[in-house]
Amino acid sequence: MRSEVIQKLSDIVGKDNIYTSLEDLYCYTYDASFVKADLKKDLAGVAVYPGNTEEVAQILKLANRERIPVVPRGAGSNVSGGSISVGDCIILVLKRMNKILELDPKNLIAVVESGVITSQLQSEVERLGLFYPPDPASQAFSTMGGNVAECAGGPRGVKYGVTRDYVIGLEVVLPSGEVMNTGGRTIKNVTGYDMTKLFTGSEGTLCVITKIIVKLIPLPEAKSTMMAVFSEIEQACETVSEIIAVGLVPCALELLDNIYIRNIEEYAKVGLPTDAGAVLLIEVDGDAEILGKQIGKIEQICRRLGAVQIRVAKTKEEAEELWRARRSAFAAVSRVKPTIIGEDATVPRSSIPVAVRRIQEIAAKYNIIIAILGHAGDGNLHATILTDEMNLEEMARVEKAIDEIFIATVELGGSLSGEHGIGRAKSKFITLQIGDVGLEVQHQIKKALDPNNILNPGVMFGA
């Protein structure tokens, strides 16, 4: 990057908030996905940490004038390669903008800067008896800005929806450097196009998010957790469909396959039968009076569809123990192979049994290991490919397998990504789902808002 640009950026954010050394810039060549920027070709020119919206605006004005790519970044926990450097770019890190600006129980809203950590917002609102449901696995370190940019989901999606269902207003900086407010503080708001939802999930390609207004809901009074063990994964899948079909909506409905079960048991010793085909972790929440009835109904369905073991947590500690199995899942399989590729293809709930079978067939065909874990309640399966990126021959088979998973997903009426985003990882597949007309329209929108293509170029649509 030209030194005069770096000097100007330094003037904007202050010399303590700008990084240009090689060892610093290396950090932005990767995020939590398996996509990595080319260290020679794609190293960033500079990383800046603005402290407020005005600084973000000045940075974008400069970048737009000079046609320098800008990659917005929160905690870098993105799992689709959406926040990594692309050539001689500016990495714009929002982490210093980390203030919770308002907690407003009267209006059931919170206003935060985009660098606020999601779980921090959650604990603050829970202290007031309120609830911000979206719970991506990264919630302890990912930022609200990143969650909004990716439209993050999580286990609670099955009952409570995802980030887009809670964002009702934004302050963003456009590529031109202009500041724009969208939406507002009311649930009902139909003044103009819904820019808030357009920007939610736009993966840093249309604007830089600086402030977020989210709606909150009352914190459910109580919850109840159970685990059901099945000999065959098909039985677990049918159970998921049946629970939904009878009108029960648990706040989590998580599926673990045998590969996960065996590895979790080896790693965390939570007492899972290692010969089980699948385990369902189920949680219901709401008024204390009705949880027992709900758990009872779910238990009946599980037994009817062949559960060989059911554990209902009697205490908070027991519930925590059941969740420990789920939480240690990624760590557990990370021991098997050095490279873990977590896909998040999502299918209509009733297609889960077929989708699981197709994934297993694809794994067999290409002789690779694919473990399945997922937010089965909303069809969001995480097919986890356990591989080794150093083994190029195997990686070639992995890539073919991933292609086939995506094709199967779309054939089943599903989505390439439920909650991870398209990023750089899946951009080549996007027309598979949205079609040529869909892509063209999205291109037009990108072009209208970012005519110089400075914001996160290559993300979502490819080069």
Next chain:
Amino acid sequence: MRSEVIQKLSDIVGKDNIYTSLEDLYCYTYDASFVKADLKKDLAGVAVYPGNTEEVAQILKLANRERIPVVPRGAGSNVSGGSISVGDCIILVLKRMNKILELDPKNLIAVVESGVITSQLQSEVERLGLFYPPDPASQAFSTMGGNVAECAGGPRGVKYGVTRDYVIGLEVVLPSGEVMNTGGRTIKNVTGYDMTKLFTGSEGTLCVITKIIVKLIPLPEAKSTMMAVFSEIEQACETVSEIIAVGLVPCALELLDNIYIRNIEEYAKVGLPTDAGAVLLIEVDGDAEILGKQIGKIEQICRRLGAVQIRVAKTKEEAEELWRARRSAFAAVSRVKPTIIGEDATVPRSSIPVAVRRIQEIAAKYNIIIAILGHAGDGNLHATILTDEMNLEEMARVEKAIDEIFIATVELGGSLSGEHGIGRAKSKFITLQIGDVGLEVQHQIKKALDPNNILNPGVMFGA
């Protein structure tokens, strides 16, 4: 309209589905708003009733080529002048496309053509124990396509949100005549920009909606209805805030002021005390076991904040009787004056008391009658102006009063429209809320998708 164009349109939809006579075209110069097209200048050239997506596509291709404005229209129940003719245009009525294509309880979704009547979908899904919550007052005759185009709301918005919260996929025809599918059948879906939400509430300016995929939820087991009477409207407003602030979320929380109360009582004889300052109609729903507790808590709050009378419905019939008061509201005030202008400015819930006071002050200042009724639970006040459009001197005062209501709404952090849309009625106010930058960005999007400005020109942004 040129006869060759009419001939081509007739070839597309068939001669039984095209209307060109003066008396037919007059019908499209108005909708349910007070906006009326100029009978000389703005009479449509033709109205067509296509029977399927392919016909819609052909119509738009023709219109785009010939640069003829197209006004999409459902039942014409729009309350912001969003579906009326504009010059020598094509009125594109979607009412023949009225099939419920799929009811899928396993995946909790329904797929409908855009001409399906909202309440028809609702009764069909309720027979399966499912629920499509959005309940605009027009639900018995308005179409799903219209509801999506306007992002319709209703009393249940306070608990269940609005149309946008249920639309997860669309089939639309773009101004070019190309057919595009957005979203899909999964709740979690982050592949590309959220075009579904961008099109929801776009008021027929970006595309013509032909199919809609909505998510459904389980039908609540039971509901309980009560009415609380207050001497002063401020007490009722405070009660609304307090109910929300303690974490109770009724499925309806409706406010009627003294003007409404007196007129409803005169008209419908439901036993309201005509000297009351305000009445709250409150409904909770959910599992039968917990409704009593919830109603009890709400009753306590009402009493504490000064309710002079509380009626809790003991039977379905009693609940129906309480709702009869609310439902007869518009009919009741329609007897007072010939012209009823229903605004739907929406403020953050905690600002309801101030907003009500401001509206009353504005009414006094301009010496006009403004009755207040509203979905108070979500801040969506319907300030109802009772006037006479033949009285030009009074109408001038009415217009000034409306201006002031909008200014006050935005000052209070609210929205010009909660659920009615901007249409032609409020387009001149749009920058008040979204600002010049916001307007410019929305213009860019409109231009990108509809470069020849053929779709509903003048709606939302003005001429």
